[in-house]
Amino acid sequence: QLSQRRKMDALGTLVGGLAHELGTPLNSILLLADAAAVEPPEPARKKLQLIGSQARRCGDLVALLLGYSSGTAASQSREIRWEELIQSCFAAVKGDASVALFTEVAPGIETAVVPELAIRQILENLLRNAVQATQGRPQAGVRVQVELDRDTDEYEISVQDNGPGFSEEARERAFEAFFTTKGPLRQGTGLGLYVVYHMVHQIGGRISISDAMEQGAKIVVRVPADDSKRPDR
Ligand SMILES: Nc1ncnc2c1ncn2[C@@H]1O[C@H](COP(=O)(O)OP(=O)(O)OP(=O)(O)O)[C@@H](O)[C@H]1O
Ligand SMILES: [Mg+2]
Known part of the structure; x- marks a missing residue:
């Protein structure tokens, strides 16, 4: 590639x-x-x-x-509670859609020190996509799971919905700037995942569209749990 x-x-x-x-x-x-x-x-x-x-x-x-590093609000690490952060990101993008949110934070990692604004922008974009993908479906739902991979010392954040999932083309091109299947009337610019991709990398993480076993889309984001491993420190 x-x-x-x-x-x-x-x-x-x-x-x-x-x-x-x-x-x-x-x-x-x-x-x-x-x-x-x-x-x-x-x-x-x-x-x-x-x-x-x-x-x-x-x-x-x-x-x-722009990659402005320490000292700016965007990449500054703060202590967050995953549960609260996820809830507030969801509230910010839900609007009047009827979608249920399920969160699962692994025991023992309820709080974390992470670049809050970056994580917020990442989560909001993924959740907005999930809300849009599940619109009008019965039992529309999105599940956010947070785990700690102790081998790599990374938080693994996954966002899974029960919409139609990525089309084959969208799966390949999702991170391209301006790639959208939503058409101009459905508020898609195709920049959401592009920005997400760059932000994830900027904070030293990685992102993948997982081959979800079940129906629906699943995106997995991994970010360093150890603050000193982030490139902008
Ligand atoms: N949860 C999802 N389920 C199914 N397809 C998705 C999902 N998330 C993204 N996609 C696909 O990836 C494309 C690109 O997503 P991206 O967030 O970059 O742009 P967008 O949502 O179309 O527009 P924007 O985010 O700029 O409003 C979408 O148009 C859609 O085809
Ligand atoms: Mg989007």
């Missing part, structure tokens, strides 16, 4: 450039929203605060894509 690798590198450069250019307008949006949020009546103020917080998250994402 050498040419695939080369394509990824070229796209990495492109994303780096884009991320850099996005920094300036994002910063103005953030400052303007913050300034305006203290002025108008209540309903508008709420929306402006939301605009501000979303712009802040985009800013963190830009920082992460």
Whole structure:
């Protein structure tokens, strides 16, 4: 998969450039929203605060894509509780879809020190895909499991849904920028898994689409459990 690798590198450069250019307008949006949020009546103020917080998250994402390391919010490690982190990522993407969430965190690893923002972006993207894939299905559900592989000292986070699963083409091309099977009317840009792929690697991890035994899609993300093994330390 050498040419695939080369394509990824070229796209990495492109994303780096884009991320850099996005920094300036994002910063103005953030400052303007913050300034305006203290002025108008209540309903508008709420929306402006939301605009501000979303712009802040985009800013963190830009920082992460640019590879800014320690000191930025994006790659900073914090102590998290897996259960809470997963629940809040799910809440952020669920909307009014009817999908059940099942979480399984292995005993003894309820808390962890990980780059919270990166893990959050990764989980939200995977969960959004799962919610979209299971929409309208009876018993729609997504299962998130977290385990610790003591041989490699990695957390293994798997996200599995009971939707239709990846098509053969999607399985091969899922991590390509702009690859989507969702069409323009169904809010698919095809950047979700592309960004996820880069983030996972940036924090020293790996990602794979597993050949799920059962029906549905299963994605497995592995990240170093030992903070000192992350490249950005
Ligand atoms: N849980 C899933 N089940 C089935 N197919 C999936 C799943 N997740 C991703 N895919 C396939 O991989 C493609 C790429 O996913 P990706 O998240 O990169 O883009 P997208 O979801 O189409 O758009 P975006 O994330 O930018 O809104 C999807 O269009 C879909 O075909
Ligand atoms: Mg997506």
